[in-house]
Amino acid sequence: MKISINRLKQYIELVESPEEIGALLTRSGLEVEGIDDFVSVPGGLDGVVIGEVLSCEKHPDADKLSLTTVDTGSAIVQIVCGAPNVAKGQKVVVATVGAKLYPSEGEPFEIKKAKIRGQVSEGMICAEDEIGLGSSHAGIMVLTVDLPNGTPASEYFEVETDAILEIGLTPNRADAASHLGVARDLQALLGKKITLPEESPLAVEQPGPAISVEVQDVADCPRYAGVVLTDLKVAPSPQWLQNFLRSLDLEPINNVVDITNFILHDLGQPLHAFDADKIFEGKIIVGKLPKGTPFVTLDGKERKLSGEELMINDSKGGMCIAGVFGGNHSGVSDETTSIFLESAYFSPDVIRKGSQVHGLKTDASFRFERGTDPNMPVYALKKAVALLQEIAGAKVSSEIIDLYPVPVQDFEIQVSYGHINRLIGKVIDPTEVKTILESLEIKVINETPEGFTAIAKPYRVDVTRESDIIEEVLRIHGFHQVELSENLRTDFLAEHPVKDQNKLQYRVTEMLAGQGYFELITNSLTKPVYAEKSGYLDSALNVEIYNKLSEDLGVMRQTLLFSGLEVLAHNINRRQTDLKCFEFGTIYQKAEEGYKEGRRLAIFHSGNRSSESWIEKEKPFGFSDIYATVERILERLNIEPSQVSILESAPFAYALVLKLGEKVLGSIGLVDEKILKLAEVRQEVWFAELDWDLLFKKTSSLKKYAEISKFPEVRRDLSLVIDKAVTYDQVKAVAQKAGGKLVQKIGVFDVYQGEKIEAGKKAYALSFHLQDQENTLTDREIEKTMSKLIRAFQDQVGAIIRS
Structure with a gap:
């Protein structure tokens, strides 16, 4: 799970470095497996500035080239330019000598001082595709700005930088599967209050299509909420939203889908948008369909229903496998102008069945099957509506429908101070216990010298017993603060089989x-x-x-x-x-x-x-x-x-x-x-x-074997030139650490030492087998992993990558 530091700062004041935040979270049980830098434009446009064309003449030895002089702020340089639209007096984007450019297509390249048809060229006047800002190569970018020459292009294009935490989320911590959830932990760890924007009241702006909802099984769907929005325009999302999604390795689709993904990763509440005009007879029925019913999902595949999965239906039939995957017929398209936006709380068991039967693992099912917050659907719905009004021009066309007949109750847990001290192994002051729990939004009532009653909100699906409360106290107090006694002992409940x-x-x-x-x-x-x-x-x-x-x-x-x-x-x-x-x-x-x-x-x-x-x-x-x-x-x-x-x-x-x-x-x-x-x-x-x-x-246990993954394995090869003193085990250790869990296997298929490489060096040809056990790898994920490996080899073993 990926978490943006920039987004966390919207909830809580952070002056700590990403590394310090990562160490704090890891110590408390949210293991940070890595920290990646994110730049909204590849390379961050380092070495690229705003310049002015002072002169533009025809190249003496080439008909299609121009010879220009450009003021880059720090110097006036001569640049040979092949763009047909270059002219004197233009404000342009200039890549100076030494800048490394990351084009929209192709490999990165470095700008060097060169001679082109006999004329010196000290830089490049850039088209948008040459610096990764678009796909156009029709001509150079001509800017209408009053900025001084030499202004970094990163300032003009508002290049965003961020640090992204990669958290290895354990199955019990469903509450932390969002930026809000991680911010709650930081609230306790740092002793700072998080700021949660208040709910905005929604008023019907213009009546739209009437939508009614019927929930046939309250046990499978304890809460179902939704609202009708009209007059919206499906279009690309604003840059800030696209940057946020890309920082989490998500590809932006359109403003409606992007907003639902934003809410999911921000608040942990999955949403689903239906094209309101495609809901037959304006009726939504939450229930199950007969076994064998065909249903076409968003990926265009027809699936036979098992009869166990919960479905979102209209009067004709299925529209969505609830909490798992949408249907092909009712999804939002470029022509959509009105939607019904769904926000629900589903039983984890029924979502897990639907996900497993069809082998579908989505960001929504990941959260629903572990347990979401039953008190979040309406808040998340209002937050999404506000964004749709701002970004897509949507108008609210109905009151919020909120079917919640049997509210999910808080967990009430009796806790003894004696048990806290015995299981932690040290005496924790009752005042600190109360402070820790309340900073985690767990209320403490009925206090006595012997203990108290803890009230945990239902989004804390992992806090239902006294031992869970004690674990919460310990992880925030800090495992590292529990001193080791002279006589080591422990209390445990599990059996430990004796090795034979x-x-x-x-x-x-x-x-x-x-x-x-x-x-x-x-x-x-x-x-x-x-x-x-x-x-x-x-x-x-x-x-x-x-x-x-x-x-x-x-x-x-x-x-x-x-x-x-x-x-x-x-x-x-x-x-x-x-x-x-x-x-x-x-x-x-x-x-x-x-x-x-x-x-x-x-x-x-x-x-x-x-x-x-x-x-x-x-x-x-x-x-x-x-x-x-x-x-x-x-x-x-x-x-x-x-x-x-x-x-x-x-x-x-x-x-x-x-x-x-x-x-x-x-x-x-x-x-x-x-x-x-x-x-x-x-x-x-x-x-x-x-x-x-x-x-x-x-030996703790014998090697266990797992079923072969149904997701394809990808092989990539690299050739490294390294010092002879560097062993394969050193190379392998670097690769395993940098490549992370995606690198399943590393092999050497060729070793060369000879005249074609420098003395004292050797060349390893390595194969890397990449595989994700839960999803098909995208080209972006593959290239990102290989880039990490290349940087690690260069930095840690001084490798030269052979092309």
């Missing part, structure tokens, strides 16, 4: 066996010579056996490597050369006091991963094979290493070390020839050893 190491080991064993691995079970006793001659084990840490059966079984093993290599040697000597094996086992070492042991998972590859056949030649195992196996294990256990680094020491010829924080998770690599010789193995061996104790400790 044997079950987890079985799951991994099952997975490896399914991939063709054989399990090893080897002796924990091994040869002392391995530690003495391997060069990486400390023989002083050997756990020796006092009553040895033989010297070959004289100590406990410190690693699973050598016992596994002995098995490989046994098989290779019997011409079983293609081997994939694994072992869960315990290793042992002396400690400062006594002994220590730990569980390890070892994986071995040796020989060929595919045998020679008429289809293909034999393929030996490589690093990528064993690394892929380790990746699959970690993915299954829902663990991602925090750090991957190169290791070039025994027992490996080369390897990678995986870490979780500061702890070594494991290592993967090619076993050194000296180690193989020590174990009498005569072919290459790839080996991985993972700390199973650490894996078990860090």
Whole structure:
């Protein structure tokens, strides 16, 4: 959910920076996942000024070009211009040298000093499409202004800038799905009052078409309000409204639709406009239609109704799936002159059914199915009417219809101070408790030394129990202000299942066996010579056996490597050369006091991963094979290493070390020839050893799989030139942070190091798979995500983007 800082300032005084506001909201439970800058004109017209053409002559070497001198305020420059309408004395828009322009179509480009047909040109006189202000390229923009030369074009065109908060809204916080809702939280966090404009009384200006409303099921539609407006003119919205919608990644449509979207995102109340002339017999019926009834939605698709969804109908049939999606027949068009504007409160359950049955997720259904404010419909309706009067010239043609037979009651909750202090873990002063709750518009009545009664308004669908009230106190008081005691303890209601190491080991064993691995079970006793001659084990840490059966079984093993290599040697000597094996086992070492042991998972590859056949030649195992196996294990256990680094020491010829924080998770690599010789193995061996104790400790749950999304995945590729010292893991970490939840998968499909790029550099060709789980991605969303990635690569790893 996107929230505009500029719009928040209409409700509450904010002097804090967007970053400070984001930190406050995140601390209180509205997690701000990112902050984006919005500029109403791409690039903000930086380096573009108002100038005056002082002279204009024909270019000596080109018939269609003019040679001009232009006063840009700071200098008089010569500019070659190809526009047919350029003339002396004009006030024009000039892009100075160094300005970066973002045209309406095509890629951004930078203005440079150049020679055009032998004449120096120091800038560009701009057409509207060249600076992203329109689509016309018929000629340069000629302005009628008295502004001094050099005035920034951003001032003349009133370029608007804003900061947009991206809030990861949790399902319980339906009340915060609007600018007003977020402002209410800031009211409590900052101790400032929000300003909510008072309702304007509506008077009928001229009688219009009579519309009657019948609600057949009050449980599904507890409140239904509406009003008739006439003489309106459907047209593009004013710039301020278009800017607001675009800042939230919404595309403006027309003034009527844009106003309903504005109210939805501003107040959290969805509205719907019907063409009043298309409501058959002037009657609206809120109810259900028989199963199998065909209904054509606004997107032109015919859908068969399930009989469970609530419908807005006229005397002929369906006009709208209530709270979800409008119908094709009754929607507002360019020819519409009168509308019936609907504002309702629907049961979350019935809206959820309608949305799920047809796979339709809209901004309206998102709010209705979580619970909107039953006291908001009429206020929002009046606010929308005032905007339609101002922007579309609408006239009020009926009284407001407001069917609300059984008002939704406030939540009344008994609260004990003792429970507040016990669950929060510290004593909160009763005065602070009351201040916090009242700043959240939760009334406190019937106060006693032991507790009080809290009255929460029905828009707070997440505040119905004592524990909810306590949560509200805690999140505004601040989790960070609850000190940790010397003896940590907690109260909880949920059950926490105990992890079973044997079950987890079985799951991994099952997975490896399914991939063709054989399990090893080897002796924990091994040869002392391995530690003495391997060069990486400390023989002083050997756990020796006092009553040895033989010297070959004289100590406990410190690693699973050598016992596994002995098995490989046994098989290779019997011409079983293609081997994939694994072992869960315990290793042992002396400690400062006594002994220590730990569980390890070892994986071995040796020989060929595919045998020679008429289809293909034999393929030996490589690093990528064993690394892929380790990746699959970690993915299954829902663990991602925090750090991957190169290791070039025994027992490996080369390897990678995986870490979780500061702890070594494991290592993967090619076993050194000296180690193989020590174990009498005569072919290459790839080996991985993972700390199973650490894996078990860090595994919270096994990887869960979800249904494949029905929304299409989009692939975009980038080629980066970076320093050789920059690892792929660094690049991947930057991409995951910058790309956010839309980046589902990142891959490398080419790596180049050679003469065609600078020494000390390498080129990565990366693929990015983008997907939204709830909507089809738009070109704008895709390009915005890719722009974020490009900026992050340039800023954080010094990448050069290859075209």
